[in-house]
Amino acid sequence: MKKSIIQLTIACILIASTIYSQDLGTLRGVVTDSTTSEALAFGNVIVLDLNRGASTDSRGYFLIPQITANKELTLRVSYVGYLTKNIKIRLTKGKVTHYNIALVPSTIQMQTIEKIGEKVIEKNETDISLQRMAIRQIEALPQGVETDVFRSLQYIPGVQSTGDVSARYFVRGGGSNQNLVLIDGITIYNPFHALGLFSVIDPDMINNIEFYKGGFSAQFGGRLSSVLKISTNDGNKNKFGAKASSSFLTGKLLLEGPIPHGSFILTGRKSYSSSILKKFLNDQTVPIDFHDFSFKANYANPDFIPGSKFSFNGFFSGDNINNDDPFVEDFKWSNNVLGFKWFQVGDSPLFYEIGLSMSDFKGEIIPKLSNTRANKNEVTDVGINMDFTYMFDYKDEIGIGFNVQQIQTNLYIENDRGVTTDLGNSAANISLYAKYKFLQFDFIGVDVGMRMNMTTLSRNKEAESFEPRVNFTLNVLPEFKIKGAWGVYQQEMTTVSDENEVINIFEPWIITPDYLIPSKSNHYILGAELTPWKFLMFSVEGYYKKVEHLPLLNDKKILSSDPDFIEGEGESYGAEFLLRLSSDFATFSSAYTNAFAYKVVDGLRYYPKYDVRHTLNFLLELNFGAGWSASASWIYNSGLPYTQVVGYYDKYYLDDVFLPPTIFDPRRPYAMLGIQNIGRMPDYHRLDLSVSKKFRLGFMNLEVDVSAINVYDRKNIFYFKRDTGEIVNMLPFLPTATIKVEL
């Protein structure tokens, strides 16, 4: 198998070489920050003399083929927040000429967010449903306690939450377990701290984010709905530095600096107070304690292997809820991730990356002397991946990848009789993908790909072997694009999650049991983008997503012989509108989504808990200069679905079977439920404000951010406690502050 892949790759390269023009050269480069040497992702590079350009990728790399050789040309490199740089270049005929370009940060704080990720140069980039974000963009948003990547996603049209209490997100009608979260290409299985209130990803470790709401191309697999690809910082290659920050919840520390032929970065975060969590958890005190820690080291020595870059990274997070009371259970869960990558560029326009990874999740409910049942989940995911990208001189790209993933899951559950059973499994997924990006004409870009599962995690014979994907962009006019995507996606892992839980500790992962066919979705997406002026962008996207063989927890399971899961179906469709106005001083964006989502189980169709018909949000970001910036956001959602109470009856509770029968009346009202999720909560809306100031104090750079969540203290209903009649609201008016110190 390996042999055939290598042969295929070599064949592609040879074919490409034969048609490589000898009169022209290829320009390759990497764009970095001059002060830190961090890669600047999604920046713009243009050869002014030829009016041809490219955008940098998530590693800061760019490649422009067919550039006149042996002639001095001017290359303009621009990136928002940095001084635009014009450099003279001269290419060698028939060769790849490499330039390292360092941009100097602008001394005047310009508007920092409006153009990041827009890839204005590559007009035919196949990027429907793709949102690119730099960390500064996320930091500019009003913060709930502290900057959180997952919460920031909820400003994107098509991304939904079940309330501001949880950081879990739902994309285009898909469940939260259908979202793939990758840190430097490695899957994080439970990326949440503190009962799902915050993400485990410390923003300080992030360089850039690519978020695919659907229609993602063939290099991604294993999930039905979305991909969140997070690329981490490399660390400062020029000097040692340290950052410390503190919020009401955590203290953080970052250390970075150069090492011979490379750099390192260490980040750590630790909760020190859980009192702010009472605002999220209906005044309940949860003795939660969490931490996360990441490191990355890079090595790029041209004397060792020219064009190579090696990186070794790790990410570790842990949460503990330890109760002193022996009759209240304890909880702990953790993620441990290790990865090694070899990225290589050569003398030909070929990039390749070879990676080894290990992702491990452990979650445990320790009942101690309580009535709670024991539960322990372990996931071990070990993988090898190889990705090759070759760019032809006529700008088309071919991508080939090979991925081997060995996954072992264990889920130990205590049954009604106190007997522990293991629902775990172990299997390997070997997959190969190939995609061809047709980009040679500026008016059209097409990405055609196929993901082939040579072995599947599921032993069910109906597991899908082929996952075809197509993605296109058509430039009808320079200011007007039509985009579309179609694809088949398969997911062979699922969580044991109860749809009726609005807050849970963690969601155990298992390989879909063999008696179920792995779930499969089809995405159909069509959109248009209008940019009549540089400062105005308007886009619309419509989508239809059909999910088959959706595994759902069998809430009617009574006997141990009953299946744990049953099969359902999902369907969702909607339209998303985005308007963005930007200037050097301000950016205003508004997004509206009209969406519909359904699930069908046992022939009964119902709205999932995250089905929101109308979502509207406004976001205003202002940059006043001199380190001052501010933002305001207003979010409106029509009501979330809920299941109505259709009466009560006095239920007999076997509180104490030893009581004599004549004195018993152990009955309490039991709420009978109507058709699932047929009711709708009142509308949700909230205004958030944020002001931040950066300044220098002696040898330190300081940044103070003050945010206020739910400024007019809207009583947004979170849920109705049927057993007590209490209405529990979401976040009240919540002022927060963060201070950062940088050395």
Add this chain to the structure above:
Amino acid sequence: MKKLLLAVPILFLIIVSCEDSFDPYGELKDQYVFSCVIRGDTTFQTAYVSKSYMVDNYEPYSNTEDPSIKNVQIRIWENDNVALFKDTTVIRSIDSKYKTPFSFYYTNEYQPKAGAKIEAEALLPTGKRLTASTRVPYSISFNRTQSDTNISLTDDYVQVKWQTGQINPVFIPRMIIYYTKPVNGVQTRFIAVVPLNYVEFNGKSKPNYPKPSGDLAYSVDMGTFKKAMELISDGDSNKSQYVIFSTFMEVYSLDVNLSTYYNATARNNDAYSVKLTETDFSNVLNGSGVFGVFMRNYYVLRMKHDFINSFGYTPGLSDVQ
């Protein structure tokens, strides 16, 4: 344009100032509930029939109208034998939300046979019939060779073992000490429960009782047993007025329906998850509730006089040889 600019903030203010009402209720669904838990150790059995109701506010306990249904014909069949239930009432506790007496049905002529299949039917005045069936769990037999027969000063622990032919059994065990003490001049009988152990927390000692399980043994160390003995007269210096009789090992075995119902109602979620539904289980056709059986089995452990005397108590039975 000016109108549009004016309309936006006005619209915003309208939305912001609106306080939406929230009605968590749908239309009342008529539901009938039949609860009948048959005890294997007595001929006295009870049943209760009620109907669903709605409240007009968010408070589920606000209903004060007794939902019980009267004039229901209840029968239990065991092969060809039938037991008829009669209706009666008892006074409720003072803090009950219902001000009328508690209505229920009873018979004192039925005791189930181990292993028998039994069926219940409740014919409502409306003609609606609620039915259910279950199988009586088998009795257990105590393993006398591996169980202690008496308790003495020299023991390290007290242990009782049992066995059953039932598949996937669920047991609720309880070890109790029978004793009497004078109340208003009259020797009155009490029980003291011996837990699995005592757990120290916040300077207090909390008993840890066993959970329902399929375990075929119950064992407590002598330290725990002695502490249970001491707590009988906690704070009372007149120890000799306490008369100690014997220790009973009670083991309740639940049928499959009752154990499922028990697990669905009595075993809770973890302390922090918020779940909007409660697991429901019913084996009653055309309604809700439960029809189940549990068998009470017991085993007597005598206590030696020197053991009882060591606490200052008075033995109530003759000494064990």
